[in-house]
Amino acid sequence: MKVVLNQDVKGLGKKLQVIEVSEGYARNYLLPKKLAVVANNENLNITQGKISSQKYKKKTELEAAKENKKILENGFIEFKHKVGEGSRLYGSVTEKDIAEKIKEKFNIEVNKKKIVIDTPIKTLGSCDVSVKLYEGVVAKLKVSVVGM
Numbered sequence: 001m002k003v004v005l006n007q008d009v010k011g012l013g014k015k016l017q018v019i020e021v022s023e024g025y026a027r028n029y030l031l032p033k034k035l036a037v038v039a040n041n042e043n044l045n046i047t048q049g050k051i052s053s054q055k056y057k058k059k060t061e062l063e064a065a066k067e068n069k070k071i072l073e074n075g076f077i078e079f080k081h082k083v084g085e086g087s088r089l090y091g092s093v094t095e096k097d098i099a100e101k102i103k104e105k106f107n108i109e110v111n112k113k114k115i116v117i118d119t120p121i122k123t124l125g126s127c128d129v130s131v132k133l134y135e136g137v138v139a140k141l142k143v144s145v146v147g148m
Helices: 023-030 041-074 095-106
Strands: 002-005 018-020 036-038 076-081 088-093 121-123 125-134 137-147
Touching: 002 023, 002 041, 023 036, 041 095, 041 125, 041 137, 076 088, 076 095, 088 137, 095 137, 121 137
Parallel strands: 076 137
Antiparallel strands: 002 018, 002 036, 088 121, 125 137
């Protein structure tokens, strides 16, 4: 019996996948638990519509991420910080600070968990920071720290 999975089922398949299973397994387990629906014409058409909308959404998100990458790599952000002895900062520049500055300057929403700082920024100067915008799209952003 052919069924369309409504969600991922371990050892069987992924969501929206059309698979062949035994009739007993489908009628006694998959269908009652709403893990799958029978693969008739109506359900297959609905599934194809969902798949195409997911592909379109992924495509537009990828294009937006590539545009944001160009913007971030052509720009830079600057922080003004209080400085102690030996040009060391009081505190440090964190991922949260960088995310807020990106939102403020470029109007691009970035989760602070998607910002990768190789070494903590605790001194004056500039460094490169990686910003993960989308799967496979990583922008290098210049961060500059100057004293007040």
